[in-house]
Amino acid sequence: MSPSKISEVLTNEYSPILERWVKEQLGANSARADLISESELRADSEHFLKAFTTAIKSGKTDIRAAEYAPLLEHLNSLSRSRSKKGFSPSETAGFVFSFKQPLLSSLRRAHGKDAEGLAEDTWTATLLLDNLGLYTTETYQQAREEVIRRQQEEMLELSTPVVQIWDGVVALPLIGTLDSARTNIVMESLLQTVVETRSEIAIIDITGVPTVDTLVAQHLLKTVAAARLMGVECIISGIRPQIAQTMVHLQIDLSAVTTKATMADALRTALRRTGFTITRNTQTKSALPTL
C-alpha cells in the first residue's frame, strides 16, 4: 500500500485548494450570499483547512483523536453561529461536504496512474469528511435545542405574573396549560409575592387555561392549599361555562374554594372581605362637563 498523499497534497496545493473550495461554495446552490459575506466564508474555510491539514498530518483518521480537537471546536462554533444566522442543517453540513471536490480532484492529480492509492486515499478522505459533516449537523441541532430550552424557560417565567391589584389583594392570571412543573413555579411566585405584599387574598384567574382536567384541578387545589397554609384566601375566577360543566362531570370538588365567574366578581368579593367599599360619586361626574 502506498503512503497516504492527503497531507502531502494539502501542504503542496494549499492555496489552489482553498481557492477552488471557496469558489465551489459560492457557486453552489446552497450559497447564502444574503446570510454570509465572501470574506467571512473565506475566513471560515481557511480556518477549517488549516485545522484540517494539521489534524491530517498526525496520520490519524478518527475524529475523536486529540489532534482533531481544534478542528471540531472550529466546526462547533461555526455550526452554532450558522444556526443562529438562519442556515438550514444541510447548508451547514454542505460547508464540509463541498470540500470533497477540490480535495479529491487534487488527490487524483497527485496519484496520477496509481489507481489503488487513489482509491485508498479517496476512501479515507470521504470517510473523514462525512464524519465531520455529521458532526456539524449534530452541533447544529444541539444549538437549536438549547435555544428551544431557553425559550421554554423564559416562557415559564413570563407566563406566571403575579400582580398586586389592591392593598392586600394579588391576582394571578394563568394562561396556557397547567402542568406540574408550571404549577410549582406558579405556587412559588404566588407565595413569594404574597409575603412581599402582605396580601390576604389571592385571585387565581383561569380564563386563559384552555382545558381543566382532573390533573389541572388537582394542581389548582394544591396551590390553593399552600396559599391557605400561609394564611391567604384564594378565589378562583374566570371559569368558563364549558369548564364548569366538565368540572362537575369529572366530579372535581371545588366546594372548599370560593369560585367566581369573572375577575370583576372576584375583585368585588375580595374587596368586600378586606373591608373596602366602592362608591361611585355621581355628583362630580355630572359636574365635570361644566368645568
Next chain:
Amino acid sequence: MGDFLLVPIQVDMHDQLAMTLQDDLTQQITKQKARGVLIDISSLDVVDSFIGRVLGNISSMARVLGAETVVVGMQPAVAITLVELGLSLEGVHTALDVEKGMERLRIKLSELEDGIEEVGSDASRN
C-alpha cells in the same frame, strides 16, 4: 398577651420538642385561661409531616380547651412542602404574620361571642 398565648418557635423542631410543646401548651391554656393561641413558625425552614400533624393536633386540643389556634408566618417553601406531603392542615387557621393572626383571632372570638349572645337572647325570648 391578654387572652392570647404567643408561641414563637425559634429553633428547629424535632419530634421530642414538638411533644413537649404540645404538653406545655395545653397546660398553659388551662392555667392562663387563654382564649387564643398564636404559633409563630416564621423562623422554621423545615417542617416535616410529623410537625405538621402535631400542629394540627395542638389546634384540635386547644379547641377542646376552648381556645382558637392560628398558625402564623409559614414560609412559602414550607407551605409547598406540606402540600406536597399531602398535609393541608384542615381545621387550622392560618395568617401571614403575628399582627394579622391577632386580628384574625379577635374576629374569630367576637364571632363566637356573638354566637353565644344570640343563643342567649333566643333563650330569653322564649
